[in-house]
Amino acid sequence: MTEIRDTVILGSGCAGLTAAIYTARAGLKPLVLEGHEPGGQLSITTTVENFPGWPDGIQGPELIENMKKQAQRFGATLEMAHLHSVELGAHPIKLHSSMGEIHTRTLIVASGASARWLGLPSEQALIGHGVSSCATCDGFFFRGKEIAVVGGGDSAMEEALFLTRFATKVTLLHRRAQFRASKIMLERAVAHPNIELRTNTIVDEVLGVDEKEVKGLKLRDVKTGETDTLAISGLFLGIGHEPNAKFFAGQMDLDDEGYIKTTNNVFTTNHGEIVPGVFACGDVQDRRYRQAITAAGSGCMAALEAEKYLEERGH
Numbered sequence: 001m002t003e004i005r006d007t008v009i010l011g012s013g014c015a016g017l018t019a020a021i022y023t024a025r026a027g028l029k030p031l032v033l034e035g036h037e038p039g040g041q042l043s044i045t046t047t048v049e050n051f052p053g054w055p056d057g058i059q060g061p062e063l064i065e066n067m068k069k070q071a072q073r074f075g076a077t078l079e080m081a082h083l084h085s086v087e088l089g090a091h092p093i094k095l096h097s098s099m100g101e102i103h104t105r106t107l108i109v110a111s112g113a114s115a116r117w118l119g120l121p122s123e124q125a126l127i128g129h130g131v132s133s134c135a136t137c138d139g140f141f142f143r144g145k146e147i148a149v150v151g152g153g154d155s156a157m158e159e160a161l162f163l164t165r166f167a168t169k170v171t172l173l174h175r176r177a178q179f180r181a182s183k184i185m186l187e188r189a190v191a192h193p194n195i196e197l198r199t200n201t202i203v204d205e206v207l208g209v210d211e212k213e214v215k216g217l218k219l220r221d222v223k224t225g226e227t228d229t230l231a232i233s234g235l236f237l238g239i240g241h242e243p244n245a246k247f248f249a250g251q252m253d254l255d256d257e258g259y260i261k262t263t264n265n266v267f268t269t270n271h272g273e274i275v276p277g278v279f280a281c282g283d284v285q286d287r288r289y290r291q292a293i294t295a296a297g298s299g300c301m302a303a304l305e306a307e308k309y310l311e312e313r314g315h
Contacts, residue, residue, distance in 0.1 A: 013040020015282025018299030130214030156238030
């Protein structure tokens with residue numbers, strides 16, 4: 001007979017590990033499925049300076065490792081397993097994973113959102129060394145430097161405008177002739193004296209791999225084919241994030257970008273009705289803030305709600 005667990009947590013970033021700490025301390029012996037990106041986006045981040053309690057900053061992977069040890073100390077089990085499919089309407093909930101079928105009374109979805117990248121080998125090699133997908137996380141490190149932002153929507157405009165607080169110049173690169181950002185956001189970017197907009201331009205290569213720091217970009221005009229080099233110290237991707245929620249389509253309400261819709265912070269719905277025993281937290285349902293501390297906070301909320309759900313049903 002398959003064991004029925006009290007709670008299973010999908011994801012091992014800040015949200016998932018905080019949920020694991022809380023549910024483990026409550027005696028629920030959570031099983032954490034680490035997923036395709038163990039540790040979440042913090043695992044590819046260098047210095048984290050805005051997480052409370054670390055006045056001198058802490059390396060992202062170290063922060064994640066500390067959270068894992070804390071969760072395991074209280075009885076959480078972490079498995080390097082991947083989810084194949086899920087039956088949220090089953091009682092108990094059924095998960096089909098790389099470690100077999102798992103039955104659970106509650107499910108905490110903390111599967112996060114993956115940043116969209118250009119896919120260049122040089123870009124991937126320099127993530128955390130001058131290449132970033134989070135201006136609010138890393139903008140501070142580029143004070144007094146020249147940087148570039150790739151993208152053409154509101155996200156890119158917001159990143160560029162925010163980064164002018166630190167950088168002396170921000171070059172906004174877009175592959176098309178027209179930006180798809182809202183009129184007001186585009187007007188703000190155009191009007192800013194420290195932002196230069198370049199259209200019909202793509203990044204062919206990020207320079208500085210050997211030095212392990214961004215030195216510049218090799219750019220190409222998509223209309224003429226002409227190439228040139230832009231000297232910068234940092235590259236920010238403003239082309240959005242992909243929420244890891246595809247397994248729940250049809251069983252859970254998702255918004256138009258694929259993020260899980262929640263009510264009262266972490267409660268999930270299907271056609272507007274609460275999905276029993278299923279809670280979502282972190283970046284998979286947060287398209288606005290996407291910070292380590294907000295993810296951790298919602299992980300705490302999800303854990304407390306799961307604990308309350310089980311207690312009300314006598315488990």
